[in-house]
Amino acid sequence: MYKEPFGVKLDFETGIIENAKKLVRKLSDMKGYFLDEEAWKELVEKEDPVVYEVYAIEQEEKEGDLNFATTVLYPGKVGKEFFFTKGHYHAKADRAEIYFALKGKGGMLLQTPEGDAKFIEMEPGTIVYVPPYWAHRTVNTGNEPFIFLAIYPADAGHDYGTIKEKGFSKIVVEEDGKVVVKDNPKWKE
Numbered sequence: 777m778y779k780e781p782f783g784v785k786l787d788f789e790t791g792i793i794e795n796a797k798k799l800v801r802k803l804s805d806m807k808g809y810f811l812d813e814e815a816w817k818e819l820v821e822k823e824d825p826v827v828y829e830v831y832a833i834e835q836e837e838k839e840g841d842l843n844f845a846t847t848v849l850y851p852g853k854v855g856k857e858f859f860f861t862k863g864h865y866h867a868k869a870d871r872a873e874i875y876f877a878l879k880g881k882g883g884m885l886l887q888t889p890e891g892d893a894k895f896i897e898m899e900p901g902t903i904v905y906v907p908p909y910w911a912h913r914t915v916n917t918g919n920e921p922f923i924f925l926a927i928y929p930a931d932a933g934h935d936y937g938t939i940k941e942k943g944f945s946k947i948v949v950e951e952d953g954k955v956v957v958k959d960n961p962k963w964k965e
């Protein structure tokens with residue numbers, strides 16, 4: 777039968793979507809993700825900050841339906857590397873996605889399975905098209921929360937394993953007060 781349409785409110789200041797399912801990722805949930813493992817350990821032991829929160833409205837995993845979610849990605853660094861989301865391919869790899877930046881400053885790292893990477897800067901109003909097959913990770917390069925909305929097929933799913941194991945071929949770091957995108961020395965092809 778037909779599903780019931782609905783409208784929900786998104787608070788542009790906080791990124792919170794009413795009635796959404798909230799997910800919290802702390803730094804301790806991201807072991808092995810950052811380049812500087814010593815700095816990671818030190819920060820986890822000191823305060824284990826929240827790196828990001830996701831507010832998601834999700835449907836059953838069926839073709840044709842849509843999910844949407846906001847992410848509130850906090851400012852911070854591990855060593856020189858800016859805070860980022862874990863990043864993933866979609867489990868159904870050919871599923872695309874749209875991101876819409878609402879607040880703060882950051883960017884998206886995208887990567888093909890062959891390791892070709894792109895970094896796209898994002899500020900409020902930026903829409904990013906994530907094509908089929910590209911892994912994607914957002915990075916907060918500012919000093920306030922970076923907030924964005926993502927809209928994705930309900931059957932896209934997440935494949936975190938590949939990125940957890942191999943990482944992205946590029947990293948986003950601060951050098952001499954500037955945002956620099958450079959080759960990841962630990963990238964495994």
Ligand SMILES: O=C(CO)[C@@H](O)[C@H](O)[C@H](O)COP(=O)(O)O
Pocket residue numbers: 830845846847861862863864873912913914926928932934
């Ligand atoms: O891309 C999507 C959904 O396909 C986003 O809603 C992310 O899930 C969110 O920004 C958290 O990032 P991850 O931890 O999932 O990489």
Ligand SMILES: [Fe+2]
Pocket residue numbers: 864866873912928
């Ligand atoms: Fe995604």
